[in-house]
Amino acid sequence: MDEQVQLDWERCVAFHGHVCPGLAIGFQAAQIALKVLHALEGEPYNPKSGFVSIVQNDACGVDAVQTLLSSTFGKGNLMFKDHGKQVFSFIRRQDGRGVRVALKYGAMDNERHQALRPKMMDNTATPAESEEFYKLHGEISMHLVEAPPEEHFVWREITFDLPNGPKLNPTVECAFCGEGVMEQRASVRDGRIACPECVEQYESRVLVLNK
Ligand SMILES: [Zn+2]
Ligand SMILES: [Zn+2]
Structure with missing residues (x-):
């Protein structure tokens, strides 16, 4: 393995906490992103404006995307779509490509x-099966990391309308719990401002009352 790839992989494993095929998926997706984003024809990539990662799952691979691409919720350059798909998009802010x-x-x-996985999950694997599982786990992960990306992935250029830069989100007080909540997330219950947590409680109360 290329020395830089090895170092990058080790950084991802350190952040994620273990070697697994899921992490390797995100690792390869991020490698493809780095290659393609820098090679798009036309206007060169502007690192100052950066890019946004859109992940369609919240599994292990996202940790590699965070590590390699510095995409995090805190920086506002990580978007999560709860689709349960191993699909990752990377969009340049400068032009949405x-x-x-x-x-x-x-x-x-x-x-x-796959046959060993259920046994691992409910702790019924013998020590030999457990050893075999982790050996395969490691082998599958390393194969994903080292194989040419075309073997496991397809990718294509896209354009995507990113929401405009950071927005000002005023905080309002929830009338039910007294805590602050971003205005966008607040709603009105009984004519008073309510945060999502209190709305959930309100709705479960309504369900009980309607029974
Ligand atoms: Zn994992
Ligand atoms: Zn509240």
């Missing part, structure tokens, strides 16, 4: 690994 990377369906299936 970017790349959409998808894991091929079944690309990393391994029958033995």
Whole structure:
């Protein structure tokens, strides 16, 4: 493995806490992003305006995206869509151009690994099975990291309308719990401002009353 790739992979593993195929998926998706975003024809990539990562799952691979691309919720350059798909898009802020990377369906299936997984999950694997599982786990991960990206992924250029820069979000007081809540997330219950938590409680009360 290329020395830089090795170092990058180790950084991801340190952040995520373990080696796993999911982390390797995000690692490769981020590598593809770096390659494609810098090679788009026309206007060169402007690192000052940066790019936004849109992840369509909240699994292990997102940790590699955060580590390698510095995409985080705090910086506002990480967007999560709860789609349960191993799909990652990376969009340049300067012009909305970017790349959409998808894991091929079944690309990393391994029958033995899948057969052992339920046993690992409910702690019924024998020590030998457990050892075999972790060996396969590591092998599948390393294969994902080292194989040419075309083997497991498809990607294409896209354009995407990113929401405009950071918005000012005034905070208002929830009339029910007294805590502050971003105005956009607040709603009105019984003519008073309510935060999402208190709305949930309100709705469960209404359900009980209607029974
Ligand atoms: Zn993991
Ligand atoms: Zn509240």
